[in-house]
Amino acid sequence: MPACPALFIGASASGQGKTTVTAGLALLHRQRGRQVRVFKTGPDFLDPMILARASAAPVQSLDLWMVGEQECRRLLAEAAAEADLILIEGVMGLFDGTPNSADLAAAFGVPVAAVISAKSMAQTFGAIASGLARHRADIRMHGVLANHVGSARHAQMLQEGMPGDIRWLGGLPPSDRIALPTRHLGLHQPGEIDQLDMRIAFTAQALADTLLAELPAPVVFEPAPARALPRLLEDMxxxxxxxxxxxxxxxxxxxxxxxxxxxxxxxxxxxxxxxxxxxxxxxxxxxxxxxxxxxxxxxxxxxxxxxxxxxxxxxxxxxxxxxxxxxxxxxxxxxxxxxxxxxxxxxxxxxxxxxxxxxxxxxxxxxxxxxxxxxxxxxxxxxxxxxxxxxxxxxxxxxxxxxxxxxxxxxxxxxxxxxxxxxxxxxxxxxx
Missing domain, CATH: 3.40.50.880 (Class I glutamine amidotransferase (GATase) domain)
Known part of the structure; x- marks a missing residue:
């Protein structure tokens, strides 16, 4: 069965910076000579466009209801056979919706790195991290990354509030060079974002010295049975x-x-x-x-x-x-x-x-x-x-x-x- 280092990028809510972090991490590993395959949880169109730009590969959707567990399994096993790293970006908060991001991470045994915005927050950050890590016994927590960290002192307070058994993966500063603009249907399309490649590259650089940049442990992905498709659109x-x-x-x-x-x-x-x-x-x-x-x-x-x-x-x-x-x-x-x-x-x-x-x-x-x-x-x-x-x-x-x-x-x-x-x-x- 194919095995590949894999990480699920979840969050405490929407707007925490999942796409920014996933895109930056994908580019960082590409810069280190690795082939990265990225997936997006749910029926999103916009986030995958940005993730495809960062990973230089198509971004497929994973969803236990819309795509189905067997097809999700097949897509992941296919990626594991050819990639050096699999990244899966979650949707909304980790436990929001039915099925939700946590359901997907649990179904395939992929460890979760949680992104939490630390804006206007100090030691309470640790309570949120603890809640995400302990809410479900079937979720394996890789660690927590703080976004919008204002200073070294702010980072210190965040860490001091963390439970000892949850890994501090590091933090990202608030920066206009990192932030991705949004509008009513979500993020803007890649061609509409000013200096998108530079934003992703700056994020990759900011993540390079964090523990999140370390290659995660391999995950074994059980292949799903191949599906034979009739040539119903032959010559069309x-x-x-x-x-x-x-x-x-x-x-x-x-x-x-x-x-x-x-x-x-x-x-x-x-x-x-x-x-x-x-x-x-x-x-x-x-x-x-x-x-x-x-x-x-x-x-x-x-x-x-x-x-x-x-x-x-x-x-x-x-x-x-x-x-x-x-x-x-x-x-x-x-x-x-x-x-x-x-x-x-x-x-x-x-x-x-x-x-x-x-x-x-x-x-x-x-x-x-x-x-x-x-x-x-x-x-x-x-x-x-x-x-x-x-x-x-x-x-x-x-x-x-x-x-x-x-x-x-x-x-x-x-x-x-x-x-x-x-x-x-x-x-x-x-x-x-």
Missing amino acids: RIAIARDDAFSFIYPANVRLLESLGAQVEFFSPLADEPLPVGTDALYLPGGYPELHAAALAGNSTSARSIRSHAGAGRPILAECGGMLYLLDSLTDTQGTTTPMLGLLTGHATMRGRLASLGMQALETKQGRLAGHAFHYSSMTTPLTPAAHALRARDGALGEPIYRSGSVVATYMHGYWPSNPTLTAALFHGTAF
């Missing part, structure tokens, strides 16, 4: 929009399409590129079309190409931001309304508060497709939903799925490896 050419407006793409989804036999090509509506020649099906993923609405509305080449594709009855799958792009119009938070492609009857308005958040699943005759929703817009349409996803927490109706001509659109972001058969049907246009 699938175009995927990918740019700053459409960037919420799971690497595992693209990998599945290729495993099913599809030829995947990317294009940019924001750069006014046409669909690749010979496109059989189109995927418009989520992202931030509202931030680029004017540019998208003015890009006639992409618009004409997508409308021609739809007019020919070729399949289009659109999720969240990709769905907004297909609507008649989109109104941003400033009240500015911009015409969109007009391929899906309806209008969307960006709101100042979260409209939907949580895991959902779509139950169909081809089985269950797991996914999640996370959006700040609301949509009005006269279209009758072809189906509804169901919320994971209580089974209540979740996001509607619309079918209009060759278009299938929804706010739900699907994790396609959870149902390869349904995924193939979506791109063949036969799912609904």
Whole structure:
């Protein structure tokens, strides 16, 4: 069975600096000549983009509900066979949610390094560290790293408050050279963060003299049985929009399409590129079309190409931001309304508060497709939903799925490896 040094980067809450620390640690070990594979807990899109930049490798999602324990096991064993270090970034606080970060760390025996912001705190830091370490007996605590440490004296007080059986891994100072900016859906995308590579490099340098920089002990990862995938998309050419407006793409989804036999090509509506020649099906993923609405509305080449594709009855799958792009119009938070492609009857308005958040699943005759929703817009349409996803927490109706001509659109972001058969049907246009 493959074994590899591995560490789970958890925290006491959101906003403690997990992504900053994970990215800095990944780069630090790369600088030391190691191959690093990084994973992100939960259905996040933004953190993995930054972690991929730091590790120079795709960042896969791990989630016991959405991805499933067996697929998580397979991904970890695959990484362990080729990497020198595995890092897993948690989500929210260590014990937040069901399933949560602690559940994932416990399931695979990965030790936890907890990041705790020490801002406006002294000896109470030790009480929080103690609570994280002792809350569950099945969690193996590697140690605790303090973030936002103001001075050497501050670090001394933090250490003095620590229980003797919990390792002090060190501390990071508050610094504008380290901090990563945020907005309503989380962190900014890598291309939007000023001097991102320098921020990650500065974090790596700051971590170099801490105990967190030491290579952790190897963890044995039991391989999951290999899954044989039928070539359900053999010889199909699938175009995927990918740019700053459409960037919420799971690497595992693209990998599945290729495993099913599809030829995947990317294009940019924001750069006014046409669909690749010979496109059989189109995927418009989520992202931030509202931030680029004017540019998208003015890009006639992409618009004409997508409308021609739809007019020919070729399949289009659109999720969240990709769905907004297909609507008649989109109104941003400033009240500015911009015409969109007009391929899906309806209008969307960006709101100042979260409209939907949580895991959902779509139950169909081809089985269950797991996914999640996370959006700040609301949509009005006269279209009758072809189906509804169901919320994971209580089974209540979740996001509607619309079918209009060759278009299938929804706010739900699907994790396609959870149902390869349904995924193939979506791109063949036969799912609904």
